[in-house]
Amino acid sequence: MTTAVTDPVEYLSSTAVIFGNGRISIEQINAVAQHHLSVALSDDPLFQSKIDAGVAFLDKLLQEDGVIYGVTTGYGDSCTVKVPLSQVHELPIHLTRFHGCGLGDYFTPEQGRAILATRLCSLTQGYSGVSWPLLRQLSSYLNLDIIPRIPQEGSVGASGDLTPLSYVAASLIGEREVYYKGEVRQIAEVLPEQGLTAIKLRPKEGLAIMNGTAVMTALACLAYQRAEYLTRLSSRITALASLALQGNSNHFDEVLFSVKPHLGQNEVASWIRTDLNHHEFPRNSDRLQDRYSIRCAPHIIGVLRDALPWFKQTIENELNSANDNPIIDGIGERVLHGGHFYGGHIAMVMDSMKTAVANLADLHDRQMALLMDTKFNNGLPSNLSGATEDRRYINHGFKAVQIGCSAWTAEALKLTMPASVFSRSTECHNQDKVSMGTIAARDCLRVLQLTEQVVAASLLAVQQGVQLRINQGELHNTSLTADIQQMLKQLQHDYPLLQEDRPLEHSLRQLIGQIQQQQWSLYQEAADA
Template sequence: MSVVSKTQTAVIFGQGPLTIKDVDAVATQGCPVALSEDPAFAQRIAAGVAFLDKLLTEDGVIYGVTTGYGDSCTVAVPLHQVNELPLHLLRFHGCGLGDYFNEQESRAILAARLASLTQGYSGVSWGLLERLCELLNRNIIPRIPQEGSVGASGDLTPLSYVAAVICGERDVFYEGQIRPAAEVLAENDLQPLQLRPKEALAIMNGTAVMTGLACLAYQRADYLTCLSSRITALASLALLGNSNHFNEKLFSVKPHAGQQQVAGWIRKDMNHQSYPRNSERLQDRYSIRCAPHVIGALRDALPWFRETIENELNSANDNPIIDGEGEQVLHGGHFYGGHIAMVMDAMKTAVANLADLHDRQMALLMDTKYNQGLPPNLSASSIERSTLNHGFKAVQIGCSAWTAEALKLTMPASVFSRSTECHNQDKVSMGTIAARDCLRILQLTEQVLAASLMSVQQGVRLRMAKAELDEVSLQSDVRQMLTQLSEQIELLAEDRMLEHELRQLVSQIQQRHWHLYEDLA
């Protein structure tokens, strides 16, 4: 993404609660942002700044404004050095390592931080809020290392890269290049800001990294429940499965709403009335028969995930909280990312189960002992060349590798709290690590689903070629998707390199290319 959309309606910060979809629109679609024009909102922002200024003139003691940071809160900072303190905070936290968040992830982080600061309880100036908007609208995106946050006392180290860019330091993504922030700001006629007392702390001392990533993770997980249902229906068709396993009455007696929804999707995709096949086994194997239960567990968790993520998104989560209108400084721990950590740990486990489900479905499709007469490894080669061709054999091995890695990462990050910073941060959330784990598991699971989609469409096409499945009997949306896939993916008759086709499918999944069900959340 190189430019911000000029046609979309702006997401307004400061006028009411934001949603996961708002953050996703800003991050992935380049939606512009703006600040609310409500006078009450502007007054709340101004009151926080005025109250801080008043405290400074009265020699008030404010953590991170007139004191050092963390365990150094007992160290008094002389008033003549207060204005230098923000620069020291962002500079000594400039020690992030690991890979860098991509542009979309970094835009989500900026949006999440702006959402928190516009609650009006952080004591920041209107100019700082405008600058965050400018960075998003001009697509000047801080280059943020992924590693270095324990998810309490805020995402300090990664968010220091946001604060630094505002001050004209470090690097940014801009127009497809990585460039020094100072150069890009100058090209855009933007002067580096001198951060006011508390402003570096307000930017850095919060849950914006984990929350921004959680918003993106939610959208991807939501979509995967739908795609997983469609792939299961195609797998069942390819295996000549028993559509009665998704019977409406059957699922009415175990009334988990998400599970029922998934069963309904699969039932519709299989076109149950025209395809009520009853296999010789009477009961299909668990990876087909129990698919609504596996996918439904994630589907049923999504409302809780959404509520928790959006609560965090619409919170003031730095420290101290500045109540300018009530003239209070409230010292607390709202930077603690426990709620996001819990959601990300739960989500990554549910998503990894989708990878495991489809890895097992694919194993059934490959193996002539279980695939109801399909060729070995789903190869469409001629009999004369069957000894040479190996179909999806290596792809299935890849699925097992991706699934194993996803399952390995499900160890909950939130239980690995480490006491740090002179035992001031002695119980931490690890929410950012949980969010990063979740995104990695989503990537691996999307790879498994891309391979599964490629294999099930081949299996269905082989059934139709053998006149064991009538194309006319297929539900219209399923038929349309299969037609699109057949135009994109040549039937695998002769062994060929599949990497590029797989990467294209992964990209399409991540872009939510196929509109699958009308009631997609």
């Protein structure tokens, strides 16, 4: 479970994430982003030799008047323009400045921390030709919680996240704004307060910082954590919905799922089966099968659950890559020009993830519809109202909340249009095929937010439905598993039975926050995997 903190710097762990010492995981990036871990640079001799060799090789080429893209030439379509050696050291500064045209909302401090950590991970692969002062400055920013204020819009996701990452590069040379101690400050004012000075970017360093996939990959790391948790919370909500609807628990039978062996789908069915404790209600009808939003929930949630290993592998491969251009092989003394800045893999993951996540919103919207309607909810009050008999005429329960769920679900589903298919030729047709990975990642985060809103509303509703069954004597609390009992007890404490109509906005916002902080340790074995 993650915890929000007031002064994040005070909570930095003495155990640091070591960059340059092997692969970095999604979980480590998120821990750095959420202030749980500090960062450090490896003292491994091989890593240090890579950094030193890259710097020495670039210096050697400059002395020999060698031609290096983005070092002794202009950028992009201007690669044929040779830059005089007398101006080579000014070139990185101009790169940061002319890309300072981002618009839209700003990334949050947490997202900014993830971006810094992700870029540091790429640069410490040792193939970017960057120097120790740059790497140390990035590390100091993370450990001191000095976070560039980065606009969200302006990247097409190929040639890297140039415009947003220019705000990282600019902060290193003492320009633009940062988040610091809960305020927006000029970096030039903050640096001396921490005993730091702006660095002078060496040739290639501006390009090394900006010409990569750090923004989309950082957002993908944050998205992965939220999507993974939603698979577990969606399973719990489905179990509670089945209890509230007096559903047929045999829909989640172990033998039934053994004949369709998708691992994630079976895992979800197992969780729901365990939560239900294979509890059977006396049935008042001959209907053997629940509606699809209950019966097929493992198949719907399981799509995302089964995709998570591929998502994780792909995100972590991108995270642990040198993804700028050109690649500097200092030890082999080669400059390799390529296109590792292309964000196609992250774009595909984010487009796929947002579709699978939006389907969870749609699933719970349908479950809500069943719970509200007396034609389908097997004897629950209309709109799940807990009003007394004499007050039922003027009370409306979760009627408006269900309308909200439909609105949030519709917006989430609308955003599933893949961003990666909207490539645009730009920059004098040099960047003539681009990934749109950063737009896909931003879309995915929005879909996650909308789905978490639906999930919060659904959780309020299903716990109300179960409580009504208990109050009506149709379900005994002692028949529920210990985990279910504990969760319902906390929910009832925080969100009492809705009897008289009351505004639920505050409750919904509070519950969304608890979900995003992963308040409940669900199916601990999965959480520890």
